[in-house]
Amino acid sequence: MRSLLADLGGGTSPCAPVDPDAVGELLVWFRAECEALVSGCDPAVLPLRLPKGRISDLLACERGTVAALGEAGLTEPLVRGRLTDVLVAQHVTFGIGTDVELEVHDALAAAASDVIDWLEQVSEPVRAGVWAHARATAAGLVRDWGPIERSWWPRLQERLTVPVADGALVLSAQFDLVLGGAPTDRPWVVLEAKSGSVADRHRTDLYWYALVATLRHGHPPSLCATWFAGDGGLVPVPVSLGALEAAGQRGLAALARLVELVEDRPPDARPHAGCAWCPALDRCEPGLARTGADQGVTELIDAGTRW
């Protein structure tokens, strides 16, 4: 991370700049395709929303996507993710002190976060595991990131919302950390922080973020990257025209499914690596068959991707 930001700050770009005219044409194409897909939807079901998680979910398994809707409550993976966000914020603003638990608790209290209650209610081993993760993440931030210069104007949890087709479709993104860009004279960098270890599947999320950012501001970020607290891995993704187009095609594929589902097509079940965590698993034959057959593989995935 240190060298990446040093290179970017020094004017070294990881990829060639994207042709603005080609970007403009791509955005026109993408908006037109979205508009065509949602044009026949019943106004009562609008607006449709397509955050990055829903794209992945719909493309993985429609039945699982629908089954998980409205699932409330915090889980250990969610809490680890939230604490990672808090620690990134603390590291970027005032630095993380020696008492990680105290600082995180203080930040959660200031945010009136429901995580505080969750931490009080879980068992001691779970709580100990979560705090161990927090301490490791804090150490990783100090080790891998170093101090972030304030002249980057770091912004935490920046939200983007892009209405398409007169608001019938709402595309959105929330970036863990944004550096540089419009208020500064530095390159525009979007960073995601994940609590787990390096996994290539997050690359498509970054492409989607790049596309939503481009739709909002008319030009793509200089760089998107994911930092993984679990192993300190950093995966930078240069934003090319091809990356934006791939994100658009993927988003349109998910949107086509979303439109069919809101028009009452029954959701399909597609066995995939995430079946083990699906709330509908106990009544899903393809999912049960997959998890039974792939038990060993699922355990490996669990160990490698859940956090």
Next chain:
Amino acid sequence: MTDHLTRGATFQRAAAGALAPITVQLHRGDGVKSPWEQWINLDVRAVERAAACAHAIEPDEGYIESAANARRRVGLALLACIRDDPGLDPLSAFDRVFSERSDWFSRPLTDWLDTLGSGGRGAVAAEACAYAAGVAAWLGSNRLAAVRFSGPSEHLDWELPSRTVRVRGRCDAMIPRGVRPADRRLLVVVGSLDQADGAAGQAALAYTLARGSVPLRVTVLAPATGSVVIDVDDDRLEEALGRVADAARSVVAARFGPEAEPSAGRWCRRCGRAGECHQGDAWLATNPVRFGGLLPSR
């Protein structure tokens, strides 16, 4: 007197004429100072609630100070610092504002900030810096220098004569500077541009009444989405005044009766009468929550 001032005075009279008969039960003697808790604010939330359903009331949730709730107030202070010290970044501005917090903020906010440790300070800084950066990026350095930012607790208030009622609005910034110059432009920062028309109308009306001067236009900025520019003409002000009058009727009916007729819709999900309003409960029962278009139970 120039046109914007003449029109401002005209609208003050029109507002008094429209609202006084509706709010007779909220009478106070001329020159009498009423305790603050008796005052009724006809602000954008009251207006939006009344426009949805005259029967609706605010849920009784109580207010708690939090990083998110402090976002705009602290962010406005950061912007004022950045404007006055070009080259200053938001985090350095936060350091300055935080160390002078009792000069910038109301007592309750200062007291709350006093309780924060390093983590809490980081949470507030994250929110306030994001707000300030969003506004600064949109303004650009040239316009930033010319803007007057609202104070952290500043409102555009106009007290209806002889009543415990005030029309309240807010804006985040004004240009050009001055007490009530001609061609005044207002900036209102919102979370979603869905609220743009209502926010612009309320800000324009509240400014007109509070300052006795009609602004030229209102720009509504949702940093996540973009901005819209809305010109302020007499039609827009009259429409806003009509909405404020509806809100006044709703407030008076809720306190003194007769109860207004409910008008059910999606706003029932956030109404303090949920569970005791037949129309609202019937609507909620037949209109399950959709998640971005999808129904959860299939």
